Amino acid sequence: MRFxxxxxxxxxxxxxxxxxxxxxxxxxxxDVMVQLKSGMVEPDLIVDIKRIPGMFxxxxxxxxxxxxxxxxxxxxxxxxxxxxxxxxVVEALGLVGSTQIQSRATLGGNLCNASPxxxxxxxxxxxxxxxRVHGPDGVRDVPAEEIxxxxxxxxxxxxxxxxxxxxxxxxxxxxxAYLRFIPRTEMDIAxxxxxxxxxxxxxxxAQARVALGAVAPxxxxxxxxxxxxxxxxxxxxxxxxxxxxxxxxxxxxxxRGTIEFxxxxxxxxxxxxxxxxAKRAGA
Amino acid sequence: MGKMHITTRINGDDTExxxxxxxxxxxxLRDRLGLTGAKEGCGTGDCGAxxxxxxxxxxxxxxxxxxxxxxxxxxxxxxxxEGEHLHPLQRKFLEHAALQCGxxxxxxxxxxxxxxxxxxxxxxxxIRYWLAGNLCRCTGYDKIVRAVQDAAAEMRGA
Numbered sequence: 001m002r003f004x005x006x007x008x009x010x011x012x013x014x015x016x017x018x019x020x021x022x023x024x025x026x027x028x029x030x031d032v033m034v035q036l037k038s039g040m041v042e043p044d045l046i047v048d049i050k051r052i053p054g055m056f057x058x059x060x061x062x063x064x065x066x067x068x069x070x071x072x073x074x075x076x077x078x079x080x081x082x083x084x085x086x087x088x089v090v091e092a093l094g095l096v097g098s099t100q101i102q103s104r105a106t107l108g109g110n111l112c113n114a115s116p117x118x119x120x121x122x123x124x125x126x127x128x129x130x131x132r133v134h135g136p137d138g139v140r141d142v143p144a145e146e147i148x149x150x151x152x153x154x155x156x157x158x159x160x161x162x163x164x165x166x167x168x169x170x171x172x173x174x175x176x177a178y179l180r181f182i183p184r185t186e187m188d189i190a191x192x193x194x195x196x197x198x199x200x201x202x203x204x205x206a207q208a209r210v211a212l213g214a215v216a217p218x219x220x221x222x223x224x225x226x227x228x229x230x231x232x233x234x235x236x237x238x239x240x241x242x243x244x245x246x247x248x249x250x251x252x253x254x255x256r257g258t259i260e261f262x263x264x265x266x267x268x269x270x271x272x273x274x275x276x277x278a279k280r281a282g283a
Numbered sequence: 284m285g286k287m288h289i290t291t292r293i294n295g296d297d298t299e300x301x302x303x304x305x306x307x308x309x310x311x312l313r314d315r316l317g318l319t320g321a322k323e324g325c326g327t328g329d330c331g332a333x334x335x336x337x338x339x340x341x342x343x344x345x346x347x348x349x350x351x352x353x354x355x356x357x358x359x360x361x362x363x364x365e366g367e368h369l370h371p372l373q374r375k376f377l378e379h380a381a382l383q384c385g386x387x388x389x390x391x392x393x394x395x396x397x398x399x400x401x402x403x404x405x406x407x408x409x410i411r412y413w414l415a416g417n418l419c420r421c422t423g424y425d426k427i428v429r430a431v432q433d434a435a436a437e438m439r440g441a
Contacts (some may be wrong), residue, residue, distance in 0.1 A: 026348070
């Protein structure tokens with residue numbers, strides 16, 4: 001295995017594109033290192049992107065925030081602007097692992113690891129987050145919901161890497177929330193996760209995005225759940241939202257949750273997250 | 284592939300070492316630098332026994348490559364006492380008997396010190412959440428939390 005720590009994005013892309021074998025991009029390493037240790041993956045090349053200027057930066061961009069691919073959960077949580085505009089995304093990444101994991105784990109890593117149960121991914125999808133993907137053919141912006149294609153698989157081509165995550169501008173009276181079910185309070189993997197982002201007009205939902213995690217091979221956007229909310233109060237939309245969220249579920253059956261349990265809880269969490277998002281938005 | 288030559292700073296001392304590209308920082312600390320305070324429990328970032336502080340943040344050294352340490356500022360348990368003079372956390376752990384087998388203790392001390400540097404007066408809940416990534420199978424955690432609270436009070440001059 002080779003280890004490279006290039007100082008530019010172009011350098012990183014060139015290294016990744018030139019390697020015929022297995023490559024891994026290293027940001028926080030909280031998944032990559034576990035895969036190395038277990039022998040699940042034996043990369044020929046690791047490219048550490050943390051020496052590239054800007055990777056630890058959070059910058060205001062077009063009214064939103066561009067978050068460097070190496071920004072860890074702890075740093076995101078310490079950023080007042082992002083915490084105010086996108087509390088659901090911040091709380092979702094903040095749920096991942098311990099203090100030590102928070103020192104390293106990133107939004108881009110959570111997205112590209114492509115676990116169906118990744119906590120920050122439903123929150124990013126609900127937020128309409130966009131990953132900036134750098135590759136041999138240039139730069140493309142990819143909606144968060146289009147990165148994972150299956151458990152552990154992404155739509156990134158050879159030589160491509162995520163350089164930053166963009167969270168768009170927030171109108172006034174808008175907020176988001178993320179909730180997950182785990183059997184205890186901390187340090188566990190989601191059995192179900194629900195992210196909701198709302199723009200409110202008084203008590204009425206003007207715009208909505210709802211995304212679910214751990215109930216399908218990838219985290220998914222649920223437009224029917226958003227439609228159930230739009231034009232109504234969250235309280236009035238509860239039953240339809242719950243039904244739409246549950247209808248979008250195609251979960252596995254395992255020791256952490258049965259199909260029936262996950263399907264039901266997805267509806268419950270979507271409703272609760274919608275109430276929290278509406279309250280945060282001032283409704 | 285030859286070994287990588289890394290220069291870094293550990294407990295205030297400029298340090299250099301050679302390591303393999305796929306070697307964890309924990310293995311470098313223990314096997315190449317003789318810093319055996321950080322322990323390998325799980326090797327997958329669940330137990331916190333390998334905790335160290337890198338550039339001011341507590342991390343699991345098992346989840347970091349040695350090669351990543353280039354030009355970082357690293358603190359380990361070996362840098363906590365000043366000679367024979369124990370850090371207040373170390374003293375309070377002894378006074379409260381906040382350890383039994385001791386495997387988790389270096390990681391917990393390093394992580395707790397990092398907490399108190401950020402928050403000199405944490406609540407019990409804040410201490411328990413901050414240390415949630417440090418598993419202890421002996422104490423039941425209560426004495427650990429009391430020792431951290433007591434050390435924090437002493438360090439505040441309370």
